[in-house]
Amino acid sequence: MNLAVPYHLENFIGGHFIAPLSGQFTDNINPATGQVYGQIPESNDKDIQAAVKAAKKAFPEWSTTPAEKKFEILNRIADLIDQHLDELALAETIDNGKPLWLSKRMDIPRASSNFRFFATAIMHFSNESHAMEDKAVNYTLRQPVGIVGCISPWNLPLYLFTWKIAPALAAGNCVIAKPSEVTPVTAFLLGKICKEAGLPDGVLNIVHGTGPVCGEAIVKHPEIKAISFTGSTRAGERIASVAAPMFKKLSLELGGKNPALIFADCDWEKMMKETVRSSFSNQGQICLCSSRILVEKSVYEKFKHEFVEKVKQLTVGDPLEEKTKQGAVVSQLHFNKVMGCIEKAKEEGGQVLCGGHAVHPEGACSGGYFIQPTVIENLGPACITNQEEIFGPVVTLQPFESEAEALQLANATHYGLAATLWTQDISRAHRISAQLQSGIVWVNCWLVRDLRTPFGGVKNSGVGREGGWEALRFFTEQKNVCIQL
Numbered sequence: 001m002n003l004a005v006p007y008h009l010e011n012f013i014g015g016h017f018i019a020p021l022s023g024q025f026t027d028n029i030n031p032a033t034g035q036v037y038g039q040i041p042e043s044n045d046k047d048i049q050a051a052v053k054a055a056k057k058a059f060p061e062w063s064t065t066p067a068e069k070k071f072e073i074l075n076r077i078a079d080l081i082d083q084h085l086d087e088l089a090l091a092e093t094i095d096n097g098k099p100l101w102l103s104k105r106m107d108i109p110r111a112s113s114n115f116r117f118f119a120t121a122i123m124h125f126s127n128e129s130h131a132m133e134d135k136a137v138n139y140t141l142r143q144p145v146g147i148v149g150c151i152s153p154w155n156l157p158l159y160l161f162t163w164k165i166a167p168a169l170a171a172g173n174c175v176i177a178k179p180s181e182v183t184p185v186t187a188f189l190l191g192k193i194c195k196e197a198g199l200p201d202g203v204l205n206i207v208h209g210t211g212p213v214c215g216e217a218i219v220k221h222p223e224i225k226a227i228s229f230t231g232s233t234r235a236g237e238r239i240a241s242v243a244a245p246m247f248k249k250l251s252l253e254l255g256g257k258n259p260a261l262i263f264a265d266c267d268w269e270k271m272m273k274e275t276v277r278s279s280f281s282n283q284g285q286i287c288l289c290s291s292r293i294l295v296e297k298s299v300y301e302k303f304k305h306e307f308v309e310k311v312k313q314l315t316v317g318d319p320l321e322e323k324t325k326q327g328a329v330v331s332q333l334h335f336n337k338v339m340g341c342i343e344k345a346k347e348e349g350g351q352v353l354c355g356g357h358a359v360h361p362e363g364a365c366s367g368g369y370f371i372q373p374t375v376i377e378n379l380g381p382a383c384i385t386n387q388e389e390i391f392g393p394v395v396t397l398q399p400f401e402s403e404a405e406a407l408q409l410a411n412a413t414h415y416g417l418a419a420t421l422w423t424q425d426i427s428r429a430h431r432i433s434a435q436l437q438s439g440i441v442w443v444n445c446w447l448v449r450d451l452r453t454p455f456g457g458v459k460n461s462g463v464g465r466e467g468g469w470e471a472l473r474f475f476t477e478q479k480n481v482c483i484q485l
C-alpha cells in the first residue's frame with residue numbers, strides 16, 4: 001500500500017477517492033515552516049449528500065455483519081496502522097507541528113489501540129434481559145443508530161478521529177467523518193488503510209472541508225442520526241443548536257480550563273515532572289492539559305522557582321528533531337490567538353515569569369509558528385486569562401491557603417473537563433475528588449488512560465461520555481421487547 005501524501009487530498013466516498021464536487025481546494029500549511037505543502041478539498045452539502053448515499057447503500061449489510069467479522073476487519077485496520085507507524089507519524093507531525101517523537105509514541109499508537117480496543121469490545125457487548133417472574137420477559141436490543149457523523153479537532157488528529165470512528169463502526173453504523181480542515185492528512189491516509197483492510201465500500205466516508213460549510217452540512221443532514229463532536233465549546237454550542245431541534249443523539253467533547261491542585265505533602269519530584277508535562281505536552285494543545293496551577297501557599301515560592309527553571313529548559317524548535325520538546329502551534333491563526341492571550345494577561349496585571357514571546361528558529365523553521373512555554377502569576381480567578389481557554393503553551397500560577405480555597409479556585413470556571421490533584425493524604429484525595437466539578441480527576445498522575453473508563457466533561461466542557469461501553473451505548477439505540485409468557 002502506498003501511503004505517500006498527494007499534493008491534492010481527496011474525499012473518500014463509497015470506497016473511492018474523489019475530488020470535492022465544488023472543484024475548490026484550500027491551502028494546507030506546515031506550521032513548522034509556514035509553507036503551503038498541499039491542498040485540502042473544500043467540500044459542501046453536495047459531497048455530504050453523496051457520502052450519505054454511499055453510507056445508505058452500505059448500511060443493510062454492515063449493520064448485520066457478525067461481530068466476529070467486524071472484529072477481524074477492525075483489527076486489520078489496527079495492524080496496518082502499526083505497520084505504517086513511521087509514515088503516519090511523519091505525516092501527523094508535518095501537518096500539526098507536534099514533535100515527531102510524540103506522534104510516534106502517542107498519536108499513532110493510540111489510533112491503532114482505538115481500533116483494537118473496540119474490535120474486542122464489540123465481541124463482549126451484550127443485551128440486557130429483565131424477567132418478570134411468571135408474567136413476561138423483556139430483552140433490550142441494542143441496534144446501530146444508522147448513519148452517524150463524527151467531527152474531530154486538530155490537536156490530536158488521528159488519535160481523536162479514530163476514537164470516534166472505531167466504536168461507531170464496531171456498533172454497526174455507517175459513518176460520515178470529517179477531520180479538522182487544519183490537519184486533514186492522516187484522516188485521508190486512514191481511508192487508504194481501511195480500503196486495504198477490507199472495510200466494505202461506503203461503511204466509512206471521509207469528507208474534508210471547513211466547519212461552517214462541510215461540518216454543518218453533516219450536522220444538518222436529516223438522515224445522519226447522531227453526531228459525535230470533539231472541538232471548541234463555541235462550535236459545540238452551534239452544533240447543539242442545529243441538531244437538538246432535529247432530535248439527534250449528540251455527544252459533545254468540548255473545551256477545558258483544567259486546574260492542577262498541588263498540596264505541600266505531595267511527592268514533590270514526581271509532581272514537578274508531571275506538572276511540566278501536563279502543562280506543555282503537545283504545546284499545551286491537549287484538552288486535558290493543566291492550564292491553572294493552584295499551589296499551597298507554604299510551598300508556592302519553592303514551586304514557582306523550580307517550575308520556571310524546568311520550563312525554561314524545554315527546547316522549542318524543529319518538530320523533526322529528537323531533542324525538541326516543544327514543536328510549533330498548529331497555525332498562524334492559533335499563534336495569533338495565543339499571543340493575543342499573553343498580551344491580555346499582561347493587560348490584566350499578570351506577571352510573566354518565563355516565556356511570553358515567539359521563537360524564530362534558524363533554518364527551515366524560521367517561518368514557523370513557535371511560542372515559548374509561558375508561565376504567568378499574579379492573576380485572580382475571575383480574570384479572562386483564568387476563565388477563557390487558551391489552548392496553547394501558557395499556564396497561570398495561583399496560591400491557596402486551605403483545602404476549601406483550593407476547591408473554590410478549581411471550580412471557579414464555566415469548564416469542567418479534567419483536574420489533577422497532588423497530595424499524599426488519601427482522605428483529602430477522596431474528599432476533593434468528589435467535590436471537583438470535573439468529568440475526570442487524576443490523583444498523583446496525569447493522562448493515565450484506560451480506554452474502558454468514561455471520558456468527558458461537565459459544565460461547558462460537554463455532554464455525554466466517550467470510551468468503553470459508553471461509546472458503544474452512544475452509537476446504538478435501545479429497543480425493549482416484552483414477551484408475555
Ligand code: NAD
Nearest residue numbers: 152153154179180210211215216231232235253254255287
Ligand atoms: P473547533 O471547534 O474549531 O473545530 C473542531 C471541528 O469541528 C473541526 O473539524 C471543525 O471543522 C468542526 N466545526 C467547526 N464549526 C463547526 C460547525 N458549526 N458545525 C460542524 N462542525 C464544525 O475546534 P478546534 O480548534 O479544531 O480544536 C480545539 C478545541 O477542541 C479546544 O477547545 C479543545 O479544548 C477542544 N478539544 C476537546 C477535547 C475533549 O475531549 N473534550 C479533545 C480535544 C480538543
